[in-house]
Amino acid sequence: MDFLAENWAHVVEWFSYSGRILPSLLQGGKITLLVFALTLVLSLPLGLVFGLMRISKIPPLRWIASAYIWVLRGTPLLLQLYFVYYGLPSMGLTLEAIPSAVVAFTLNYSAYFAEIYRGGIQSIDRGQYEAAKALGYTGGQTMWKIIIPQTLSRIIPPITNETITLVKDTALITSISISELLRAAKGAVNRDLDTTAFLLAAILYLFFTLILTIIFKFTEKRFSRHIRRES
Amino acid sequence: MAILEVQNLVKNFGSLQVLKGIDFETEKGQVTAILGPSGSGKSTFIRCLNRLEKITSGKISIDNEVLADTQDGKVVYAPEKEARRICGKTGMVFQSFNLFPHMTVIDNITAAPITVQKRSQAEAEETAAELLKRVGLLEKAKQYPSSLSGGQQQRVAIARALALKPEILFFDEPTSALDPELTGEVLRVIRDLAAEHMTMLIVTHEIEFALGVADRVVFMDGGHIVESGTADALINHPKNERTRAFLNRMHEV
Numbered sequence: 001m002d003f004l005a006e007n008w009a010h011v012v013e014w015f016s017y018s019g020r021i022l023p024s025l026l027q028g029g030k031i032t033l034l035v036f037a038l039t040l041v042l043s044l045p046l047g048l049v050f051g052l053m054r055i056s057k058i059p060p061l062r063w064i065a066s067a068y069i070w071v072l073r074g075t076p077l078l079l080q081l082y083f084v085y086y087g088l089p090s091m092g093l094t095l096e097a098i099p100s101a102v103v104a105f106t107l108n109y110s111a112y113f114a115e116i117y118r119g120g121i122q123s124i125d126r127g128q129y130e131a132a133k134a135l136g137y138t139g140g141q142t143m144w145k146i147i148i149p150q151t152l153s154r155i156i157p158p159i160t161n162e163t164i165t166l167v168k169d170t171a172l173i174t175s176i177s178i179s180e181l182l183r184a185a186k187g188a189v190n191r192d193l194d195t196t197a198f199l200l201a202a203i204l205y206l207f208f209t210l211i212l213t214i215i216f217k218f219t220e221k222r223f224s225r226h227i228r229r230e231s
Numbered sequence: 232m233a234i235l236e237v238q239n240l241v242k243n244f245g246s247l248q249v250l251k252g253i254d255f256e257t258e259k260g261q262v263t264a265i266l267g268p269s270g271s272g273k274s275t276f277i278r279c280l281n282r283l284e285k286i287t288s289g290k291i292s293i294d295n296e297v298l299a300d301t302q303d304g305k306v307v308y309a310p311e312k313e314a315r316r317i318c319g320k321t322g323m324v325f326q327s328f329n330l331f332p333h334m335t336v337i338d339n340i341t342a343a344p345i346t347v348q349k350r351s352q353a354e355a356e357e358t359a360a361e362l363l364k365r366v367g368l369l370e371k372a373k374q375y376p377s378s379l380s381g382g383q384q385q386r387v388a389i390a391r392a393l394a395l396k397p398e399i400l401f402f403d404e405p406t407s408a409l410d411p412e413l414t415g416e417v418l419r420v421i422r423d424l425a426a427e428h429m430t431m432l433i434v435t436h437e438i439e440f441a442l443g444v445a446d447r448v449v450f451m452d453g454g455h456i457v458e459s460g461t462a463d464a465l466i467n468h469p470k471n472e473r474t475r476a477f478l479n480r481m482h483e484v
Contacts, residue, residue: 127329131329134322134323135343135347138315226334
């Protein structure tokens, strides 16, 4: 208590400074959130497409998906970002910074999600396909109504991991001059010679990931109702 | 009139021939038990009948419709949609139940009638409730399969197969995955079906059960049907040496 009393002025000053720089950080946070949300919404279904292609009965589809996954997982995300933003214009396709970021992130994350889906689908017992076939399901009905619903409880934990990584990877887009959270923080630090902004940025990232963790926990529970837990 | 006709059915897995020319027929309402040592091809045989295995050569007709035939040494199946419709006259009960774990008991039973046969939810649920009553599991309707015993799961699996109103039911060792004290409840359900003249093909190791329920017993060994006859004739008075040896071994257990 003594410590607080002696340093009260500093504490007040710290909070008032934080309050002054917070709006610009939140502004950056909005961009971070935007790139994050768009990437997630686009890469989850795109990943499913490549995941299904990867295990398709048609060899060329399998080859395309394997090559896609190999390239996008085998090169740095930052390099892919540069390629879309700086490289594509020379091929006649110029995108603004934020769309470039969304495109690069979506392609990259869809490759990781594809592998998660593939693993989930391949973990389902062959007996499930046989039961569906014996009941007269078509291949498509079997996939959508029997197999994929069963994979949900298994793929949500690895998808949660990737999603949390995505929150942090958004910091990379600062390198193509997008004013996201990290750039906003760095701006404040450089201007005021005070690292408080970094601390606040860390708190904001933690807050995002905490919310995500809670949402995914809830979703995982919802899709695991059928799994009996030993009590 | 034969509801199922099989002629010279051959099935190879790679270079291994597991079925070496099976000829088989069953009448409507007939209950056939298929006995034989493991590796004799009996499970593969019934799995060929609903396309779980693709045959190498031969002919299969169900209810006078050709599912697969062989022309110039090449197997030709009915077009996918037709084949699915023809196989829709059959139902199958598996050794490992294969219930859908993400669906409740009642949803397991209504799913295929709704998805495959386009019945209304209300109609499907009504049928499912009747079937659950018949197998004695109506009070489990809203539970998930994981909370049921093996015997209960297998009874649900039988109800699921019956919900599509098949002309003929295949059982692939329906009690082999069950604890001994749970086989009785499953065999009882099958006996009730036999009493109602459901056409059934049952691959089983339960000799006493086969004797009690089957009109006819087929003994398979080494990919051939070695002997067939009435249950009493084949089990109590087997003619073939291999049948006799098999039954002796089973009695020793």
